[in-house]
Amino acid sequence: MSFTHINANGEANMVDVSNKPVTTREARAEAFVYMQPETLEKILSGNHHKGDVFSVARIAGIQAAKTTSQLIPLCHPLMLSKVSVEFEPIPAENKIRIEALCRLSGQTGVEMEALTAASVAALTLFDMCKAVDKTMSIEAIRVLEKVGGQSGHFQYQTTQEQKHD
Template sequence: MSATFTHINQDGKANMVDVSAKEVTVRQAIAEAYIEMSAETLSLIVNGQHHKGDVFATARIAGIMAAKKTSDLIPLCHPLALTKVEVSITAETQFNRVRIESLCKLSGKTGVEMEALTAASVAALTIYDMCKAVQKDMVISTVKLLEKTGGKSGHFKAAE
């Protein structure tokens, strides 16, 4: 792997990458995160018995909002005009966990990996926040990029 860090200049200092000469292409990224919890906590959520309301709906909206604010949260990220943000949340009761998958898309000069990762992460954090009164030892794990398309580096798909 001969890739170089793009956010470090020749003097070793952090800098925002100049994307002005890059071509506009359709770019998409898919990320995931998991949050593990007790069967009892998951049951409260799935059965709509959580006292704070619809946990998944709130987490979905939080993830979408976070994707749109990624450049405010991550230094050196470009502000992007996202054309699609989707957050899917699935209860995996057999594993006592929730799987979050986010998809971000645009036509632009830079990728949307950070937006997808931020969406999945913040959705998981929102689930934690809404459920921490019931259970404090939940575990957020496996936040990762699953796939990305578009741009000079082309297609990437994580190993299964």
């Protein structure tokens, strides 16, 4: 297997997808933000001094997915047909799970857009809460599933060696 973003001379290049068929492609990615119980309680109760943290982080994640090609140099600009960012508070573990979904009909995958959406949503949660909790951490950013394209269907399988959270 070779890297697709390296040409025969070993130079970085954007992959030519012009001969690939247009197919429906979808990717899901996740990230976790760990925090103190008090911080999570402020978010969930709506008592955070910066307001609705989830709404701001959701918009940031969606906007990030739409601008991925401006952040990652060799990514193609894509016409996304769907971006969603969802939050799952897990109080027993003092964390919030973020899941991003990106979909389009196109010639290249949307894994980077889903990863970018989950990452920026996590960064936004961190930014909005850093004044009250300096111990937060962002962990386990990964692609959960990818559907469509030549490489077919991929689904993340957690094994003991891979388990991060």
